[in-house]
Amino acid sequence: MTGTPKRILGWGALALLVGALAVTAAGCGGGGGAGSKTSSTSTAASGPSSIGKGEGKLNLIEWPYYSDASFANKFTKQTGCVIHRKDAGSSNEMVSLMRQGGGGGGGQWDLVSASGDASLRLIRGGDVKPVNVHLIPSWNDFIPIFKSPAHNTVDGVHYGISLQWGPNVLLYNNKKIKPGPTKWNALYDPKYKGQITIPNNPIQIADAAFYLMHSKPSLGITDPYELNKAQFDATVNLLKQQKKLVKLYWVYDTDGRAAFANGDVNLGAIWPVDTLALQAKKVPVTEVIPKDGATGWADTWMLAKKAPHPNCAYLWMKYVTTPPVQAKQALVFGETPVNPKACPFMDKIQAGSCAKYHLNEPLPYYNTIKFWKTPIADCGNGKNDCMDYNAWQKAWTEITG
């Protein structure tokens, strides 16, 4: 009899620990019930015909500094829309945030600054709604490819306003690697074993496909985001070979940056903003955009389906696409505007910056940049045989696992 209380205590503690563990493990799995509502990718006429008075509030999911005080304060003063921002660390976090509370921004968020690897997911998932681009005067001035790009316009319906873009660049430490590489093949060269860093993101498969597109024309790759089974398998194989050379798959670009700064890696794929940050810290790095071109990202302000403050959202899209604001944001973040009229404003803030960020390039230049878009099975060839994003994610787990 004396043993019983102790025994009960023991089992109680066991149950408690199992429970505690379950909570930890389930933390990620709990949201499963949220996505049950049916989606509709509306093809109806797009959005309102005029912008009403601001609602006094604007809730943004954004990349850090995308509503930097240096230009956002003026907006608030002009429109009375007070900005509440949630910084996201990755495209995936943005999609997750938008899908909380039943999707469509959950009635909480108005706009999300989605990159091309997230935007189609949000459109297909019914989380964002069409936008009337004619309410955004600057839209007419955009570089043509950013007016209706495939990553934010489906069947002629606009689901947002392009904002800024940048290439994915090849970065190397010019003290440790001589002569400096000029082509993407450096990232697959055994010579640099253990010195390479690569983004830890399934969209990175496109970088390898882009490299194969030029180095192995027999595969017939024309778009690195539209890969059939054979092309996909060849690309995944290349990445599995590359893994042996990789020191670090960075999750956040600041981790890749730190690895460069601490001397752990000397070569890798990263973003211009990191080049600038490293050079500011006097790390001897050189950035290359190879002649063949590069993959790139382009961000879009997308309107949440359940946006509670649509007028403020439209006012914001109108404001951030005007040339002076485009220039300011580009230089705060280290990226390139979609509105070429921003060029003189950039040069006024920082001489030569317009050319440095390739805003004054002729149109053919933009065709060498393959912008991120979410891979889907129906890739426009009528055969529905492209590998979709789930397949990309599974393959990426296999590569890095």
Added chain:
Amino acid sequence: MAEVAEAGPPLRGARLRLSAALWRRPWLKLVALLALPVLAFAVVYLGSLVALFISSFWQVDSFTGKVVHIWTLDNFQTLRDDPVYRRIALRTIAIAAAVTVTDAILAFPLAYFMARIAPSRLRALLFVLVLLPLWSSYLVRIYSWRLILAKDGALNWALNGLGLPDANLAYTNTAMWIVFSYVWLPFMVLPVYAALERIPSSYLEASQDLGARSWRTFRTVILPLALPGIVAGSIFTFSLTLGDFITPALVGGANSQFIGNVVHNYVGISNNVPLAAAFATLPVIVMAVYLVIAKRLGAFEAL
């Protein structure tokens, strides 16, 4: 001057009736006391476990990327058939085991010294030192380890100063093992200390009186009595390592994915909650087995 402690003013009205009702029905008192924790346990603890388990049988629509509520065993089949998941699961379990053994070896002498040798002042100081790392954020400590282990970091600087070559530890599984062993060490020291402190000195004296030398006393008296404490500590070090995904992401290298990282990626990147949920049930099962064994070894009396 009050000669007797006063009983307070007599209860009146509603309070009196409530008090009487509780006195007459003791079960009511029990319900009032336990309702909240039991409810929290059922809803928060078990509810999330059930949600996890159920969603692991669903699937994702590849067009919209949304979860479709159609029952399927596909996720578990993928986990079984694809060698990458086995590799990741084995890596996770192996490193969790290595960390547990390392912490047990490091913690035992320290806990022994604290429990049985150190004078009380020194003991208090050691307690503070053991717990000191817990005062700062877990992330801060991981980041500082990254600085220590980096190629241009403190470790290599010290090694080079001694005329030794670089230790290439940054972004490796060894780095993960070191960092895990460091961050979870306090969780091993405390239960081992508690178990060792509880051993009556008379047992050790008796052992010596009966002619046992110190090694034998350690092996046949101290170790068996301390074992529940070690097992209790191992529950923490093992389960905490098993469920982690931040350390592998920050100090791990190209071959360091944990179960947690895969779960994180599937939920965050492709929104494939069902597959993530299926994979997340694995550590739950591993821990359940581990805890049953731990209970057999008497770990729960030592907590």
